[in-house]
Every structure is written in structure tokens, then in C-alpha cells.
Amino acid sequence: MKYFNSIIIFLCILGAPLLNARLLVDQLGRDINIPDNPKRVIALAPSITEIIYAIGQEHRLVGVTQFSDYPPQASSLPKVGSYIHLDLERIIALKPDLCIAVKDGNPHEVALRVESFHIPLYAVDPRNLEAVMETIIEIGKLLNAQKEASILADTMKKRIQKITSKTQNIQKRPRVFFQIGISPIVSVGTHTFIHELIELSGGTNLTKGDVPYPRYTKEQVISLSPDVFIITSMARQTIFENVKKEWQQWQSIPAVRNDRIHLVNSNLFDRAAPRLVDGLELLLELIHPSIWKTVMEPTP
Amino acid sequence: MKTANNIWLRISGIAIITLITLIFTMVMGVSMGSSQKDLYAFVNAVRGNDPTLLSIIWQIRFPRVLLAAFVGATLSLGGLVFQALLRNPLAEPYILGISGGAAIGGIIGILINLSRFPGVCATAFIGSMATLALVFIFSSGQTALAKDSLLLSGVILNAFCAAVIMFLVSIVQDSRLHSIIFWLMGDLSHTDLKHVGYISILLIPCFLYIFTMSHPMNLLLMGKDLAHSMGIRVKATSITLLIVSSFMISVTVSYCGLIGFVGLVMPHLLRMLLGSDHRILVPSCVFAGGAYMVLCDLLARTLAKSGEMSVGVITAMIGAPLFIYLLKRSRT
Numbered sequence: 001m002k003y004f005n006s007i008i009i010f011l012c013i014l015g016a017p018l019l020n021a022r023l024l025v026d027q028l029g030r031d032i033n034i035p036d037n038p039k040r041v042i043a044l045a046p047s048i049t050e051i052i053y054a055i056g057q058e059h060r061l062v063g064v065t066q067f068s069d070y071p072p073q074a075s076s077l078p079k080v081g082s083y084i085h086l087d088l089e090r091i092i093a094l095k096p097d098l099c100i101a102v103k104d105g106n107p108h109e110v111a112l113r114v115e116s117f118h119i120p121l122y123a124v125d126p127r128n129l130e131a132v133m134e135t136i137i138e139i140g141k142l143l144n145a146q147k148e149a150s151i152l153a154d155t156m157k158k159r160i161q162k163i164t165s166k167t168q169n170i171q172k173r174p175r176v177f178f179q180i181g182i183s184p185i186v187s188v189g190t191h192t193f194i195h196e197l198i199e200l201s202g203g204t205n206l207t208k209g210d211v212p213y214p215r216y217t218k219e220q221v222i223s224l225s226p227d228v229f230i231i232t233s234m235a236r237q238t239i240f241e242n243v244k245k246e247w248q249q250w251q252s253i254p255a256v257r258n259d260r261i262h263l264v265n266s267n268l269f270d271r272a273a274p275r276l277v278d279g280l281e282l283l284l285e286l287i288h289p290s291i292w293k294t295v296m297e298p299t300p
Numbered sequence: 301m302k303t304a305n306n307i308w309l310r311i312s313g314i315a316i317i318t319l320i321t322l323i324f325t326m327v328m329g330v331s332m333g334s335s336q337k338d339l340y341a342f343v344n345a346v347r348g349n350d351p352t353l354l355s356i357i358w359q360i361r362f363p364r365v366l367l368a369a370f371v372g373a374t375l376s377l378g379g380l381v382f383q384a385l386l387r388n389p390l391a392e393p394y395i396l397g398i399s400g401g402a403a404i405g406g407i408i409g410i411l412i413n414l415s416r417f418p419g420v421c422a423t424a425f426i427g428s429m430a431t432l433a434l435v436f437i438f439s440s441g442q443t444a445l446a447k448d449s450l451l452l453s454g455v456i457l458n459a460f461c462a463a464v465i466m467f468l469v470s471i472v473q474d475s476r477l478h479s480i481i482f483w484l485m486g487d488l489s490h491t492d493l494k495h496v497g498y499i500s501i502l503l504i505p506c507f508l509y510i511f512t513m514s515h516p517m518n519l520l521l522m523g524k525d526l527a528h529s530m531g532i533r534v535k536a537t538s539i540t541l542l543i544v545s546s547f548m549i550s551v552t553v554s555y556c557g558l559i560g561f562v563g564l565v566m567p568h569l570l571r572m573l574l575g576s577d578h579r580i581l582v583p584s585c586v587f588a589g590g591a592y593m594v595l596c597d598l599l600a601r602t603l604a605k606s607g608e609m610s611v612g613v614i615t616a617m618i619g620a621p622l623f624i625y626l627l628k629r630s631r632t
Contacts, residue, residue: 089335107490
């Protein structure tokens with residue numbers, strides 16, 4: 001009897017965490033105990049916030065980071081610092097039962113300290129479009145929204161396929177210079193979302209290479225003579241106008257001659273979120289306007 | 301005999317007053333933070349009604365406040381010692397090149413992806429010790445000008461280091477740049493009680509040593525010949541003091557980056573208030589310097605609406621105007 005009791009107690013202790021939690025492996029390969037039905041979730045990057053809204057699970061969100069501005073109602077949620085400089089105290093004070101972090105950006109020390117308060121922290125590390133869709137499925141699993149997540153991922157996949165089916169065998173691939181920094185001039189290397197989007201939309205990224213965000217001098221850009229110039233700017237329209245005016249002095253650049261200098265919203269291109277597909281469609285419009293028309297036409 | 305008793309009474313009186321100030325600011329420091337500014341909630345948590353806030357207070361705010369106190373104490377004391385030994389009112393704790401060397405070391409540590417503790421702290425410490433050694437080597441052998449050549453070598457090495465820092469910053473192109481910037485601005489946010497423990501083991505003996513040397517420091521201020529005639533080994537004493545204080549400053553700089561102005565403002569403020577007896581100034585620099593830093597850190601944590609400011613920004617923003625005000629007042 002004595003043994004029986006202790007066996008029961010032992011089993012209870014073993015079973016206790018399993019009753020309302022499950023073990024999942026995050027994208028860094030760590031085992032994380034996740035509550036069955038997370039009710040207080042903190043998204044530690046704007047991209048995570050966008051995904052959670054996109055799968056309709058925003059009622060679980062209790063905290064976001066400073067620049068989480070999409071959808072607009074996300075900006076009214078409590079802030080826990082910016083994603084590179086998290087405010088540990090605010091995170092703990094919000095009593096989350098799950099934090100979703102990004103490996104690239106969130107400081108490792110803060111992540112460890114969040115875990116020291118026994119708050120599960122699930123890390124994602126999407127590096128390309130395919131991985132973003134996987135991440136959406138995983139976050140759907142975390143938040144009991146598998147169905148919404150797979151619908152979203154499927155729609156994204158279909159929109160991407162619609163574009164790639166027209167662009168993958170295209171012969172004439174305009175050479176694109178994608179400028180993400182004004183001063184100094186910064187562009188994008190091979191291991192970025194932007195590179196992937198340029199290539200998928202039938203362009204050639206002039207600045208491919210191992211350096212993720214290479215710097216360029218004006219001289220180098222002019223000698224690259226891009227066909228299309230795309231500038232993302234977190235800054236205002238007036239700054240873009242100035243930059244555009246500066247480039248316009250160089251009529252030898254095809255992009256300048258043909259007036260193909262465009263300003264785009266950087267948030268569509270640097271967040272590992274569903275809106276990357278919007279970014280892809282926008283790039284198609286700017287790089288291959290004629291293909292864009294056929295793709296975006298509603299299919300009968 | 302009576303005057304001797306009096307001075308010890310005065311030392312302990314002032315030490316106790318500044319210590320109480322420090323304790324008071326530390327309580328203030330743990331009572332508020334970025335998530336809660338309402339004192340009633342703090343009292344409620346201390347009574348045990350809010351376990352989350354209580355764990356925030358003990359695990360996040362308390363180590364940080366303790367660290368701020370140690371950093372403030374070290375920087376103020378460092379400034380005091382340097383101003384006395386170099387007999388230059390502009391001397392600050394970083395004047396012998398410690399900041400530049402530590403920054404280069406720290407940035408290299410961040411660039412090769414070391415963890416913040418102990419990795420980056422170790423490289424920063426090595427950097428600051430290396431520049432310190434260089435300063436001593438450059439200025440040795442010129443006994444007549446020793447004091448000035450120490451200062452000049454320190455200033456020049458810091459300037460050289462600043463150029464190297466700019467170079468390193470300009471070649472970084474990813475998220476590590478943010479870590480570097482936060483490190484350069486002074487950052488107390490990644491604190492752990494264990495780390496504060498390690499740091500205090502290194503710092504407290506330095507504080508005590510400097511306190512035992514406070515009388516010789518008084519004599520040194522009166523001139524080398526007089527100090528010598530009073531039985532002080534001038535050169536040995538000065539060098540040991542410089543090395544001990546540089547060591548403790550390196551320890552704090554390596555852990556929390558560059559925090560400016562504290563070492564300049566606090567010693568001057570206290571000297572104006574309490575006179576120039578180092579037996580009084582050393583303990584009051586430790587306690588009042590700590591209190592000042594705890595307050596600055598509290599402002600850094602609570603002023604910004606979202607996230608937090610860098611404590612180095614606050615110390616400079618308060619320190620510079622305060623210093624000018626003091627300067628004006630002491631002249632009139």
C-alpha cells in the first residue's frame with residue numbers, strides 16, 4: 001500500500017507537466033514546453049506580430065515590440081522595448097505564458113533570462129520564403145490555429161507560384177540595384193529576402209554575394225549601370241525625392257534614362273512575414289509590368 | 301589626541317550620512333522600473349501580494365541597482381584618485397587610456413561573437429590593461445615630466461583608440477552593430493546577481509586599499525618633498541594607487557561599457573561640499589557616487605516611454621550642466 005501510494009504520487013509528478021503542456025522543438029532544435037492553449041503571448045519581433053494577426057490569433061497577444069505597426073491596431077498593444085533591445089522587466093511584468101522570439105535580432109542574453117523566469121520561449125529563424133511559410137505553420141501549431149495557418153501558407157504559396165510560373169524561364173532579366181541605405185549606399189547580398197524576391201520576380205540582383213548588406217560607392221553603382229533602381233526607405237518621401245534627383249544626374253544609367261527609379265515600403269521586404277508576398281508582387285510590377293498585368297488579372 | 305578623535309568622528313559621520321543616502325536611493329531604485337512606477341504597487345509586492353513584481357524586483361532590479369552602485373562608486377573614486385595624483389582637475393577615470401582600450405577589446409569580443417559574460421568582458425579587460433601598460437611604458441624614463449607625460453600618453457592613446465573604434469564600427473554591417481553601440485554608450489541592463497558578486501569581490505579590496513592610502517594622498521597633494529619628508533615613498537605610493545584604481549575602473553568598464561562624467565562630477569561636487577581631506581572624500585565618493593549612479597540608472601529605466609535609455613546618456617546630460625553650475629558657483 002505504501003509503495004502503491006508513492007507510485008501514484010510519482011506518476012502524478014511525472015504526468016503533471018503533460019496535463020496542460022506539450023513538448024515542441026523550436027527552430028533552433030531546442031525542446032520547449034508549450035502550454036496547450038497559450039493565452040498570454042508576447043511577440044518579440046514585428047514579423048511575429050504580423051504572422052499572429054494574419055492567422056487571426058491576436059486575442060492571445062499581450063505584448064509586442066516597438067516597431068510593430070502592422071496591422072495598425074497592433075501599435076496599441078503594450079510594448080516590451082525594441083526587438084534588438086528588449087526590456088526584460090516589461091516582458092516579465094506582462095506575465096506571458098509564451099514568448100515567440102527571432103534568432104536573428106533578439107539578444108541571446110535576454111532570451112536566456114526570460115527562460116530563467118520559467119517562461120517558455122520559442123525561437124524561429126526563417127531565412128527564406130519557404131521557411132517563412134513553415135514558420136507560419138509552426139506558429140499556427142503553437143497557438144492552436146493550424147487550419148488558419150495552413151490556409152494562409154497555401155494562399156501565399158499559390159500567389160508565389162502564379163508569379164514564378166511566368167518568370168522562371170524568362171530570358172530578359174532586368175538588372176536591379178536595390179538600395180536599402182542612403183548614406184552610405186547599402187544594398188543586399190544573396191542571403192536576404194530581398195535577393196530572393198528580386199530573383200523570383202524575374203530580375204537579377206546586381207549585388208549578389210556573401211556579404212549580406214554590402215556597401216557601395218556612387219562610382220561603383222554607376223559602373224554597374226542598373227536597369228531598375230529600387231530604393232526602400234524608412235525615411236520620408238522628400239528624402240527619396242532628393243536621392244532620386246541625385247541619381248538623375250547620371251543619364252548613362254539605364255534606370256535613370258528610362259525613369260525606372262522607384263520608392264518602396266521597406267516593411268514589405270525586411271520582415272519575415274506574410275506581406276513578403278505583397279513585396280514580391282510589387283517587385284514584379286516594377287521589374288516586369290507587362291507580366292504583372294497578366295498575373296494580377298482575375299482568372300476567369 | 302582630541303583633534304584625531306574629532307576627525308574620525310567627522311569621517312564616520314559623513315560616511316554614515318552618505319551611506320544612508322545610498323541605501324535610500326537603492327530602495328528607490330528597486331521600487332520603480334519600466335513596468336511599474338506606482339509606489340503603492342511596490343509596497344503591495346513587498347508584502348507578498350504580487351509574486352511577479354516581487355520576482356522582478358529581486359531578479360531584475362536588485363542586481364542592477366547593486367551594479368549601478370558599484371559602478372558609480374568605482375568611477376567616482378577613480379576620478380578622485382586621478383585628480384589627486386595627477387594634480388589635474390580635469391583628470392577623469394578614463395584619462396589613462398582605459399576607456400579606449402576597453403572599447404577596442406569589447407568590440408573585438410562582440411565581433412568574434414563571444415558571449416557578453418565572461419567573453420566580451422574578458423577581451424575588454426585585456427584591452428584596457430594593454431593600453432594602460434602602453435601608457436606607463438611611453439611615459440616612463442622622463443621623471444621630471446612624469447605626471448604630464450602620463451596624461452599626454454593617456455590622451456593620445458585614447459585618441460588613437462577612438463580612431464580604431466570608428467574603423468571597427470564602420471566595417472560592421474549587421475545586428476552586432478547595435479550591441480557595439482549599446483556597449484559604447486554604457487549599458488547596465490544585462491545584469492545577474494552572480495556577476496555582481498564576482499565584480500564586488502574584485503572591487504571591494506580596491507576600495508579598502510584606497511581608503512587606507514587616503515592620508516598619504518593628502519600628503520602627496522601638499523607636494524612631493526613634504527610627503528617624502530613625512531616618510532611617504534612617493535613614487536611607489538603613486539604608482540600602486542594608479543594601478544589599483546585603473547584595475548578597478550577596468551573591471552567596471554569591461555562589464556558595463558563606457559559611462560562618462562560620473563568620475564568628473566562627483567569628486568568635484570564632494571570636494572566643494574566636504575573639503576579636500578581624502579579620508580573623508582574616499583568613503584563619501586564610494587557611497588555618494590554609488591547613489592548618483594543609482595539615480596541616473598533609475599531615470600534611464602523610467603524616463604523613456606518604450607524601451608530604455610542608455611545610462612551613459614543620462615550621466616552626461618545631468619553631469620555636464622551640473623558641473624558648469626558648480627564651477628560658476630565656486631568662482632563667485
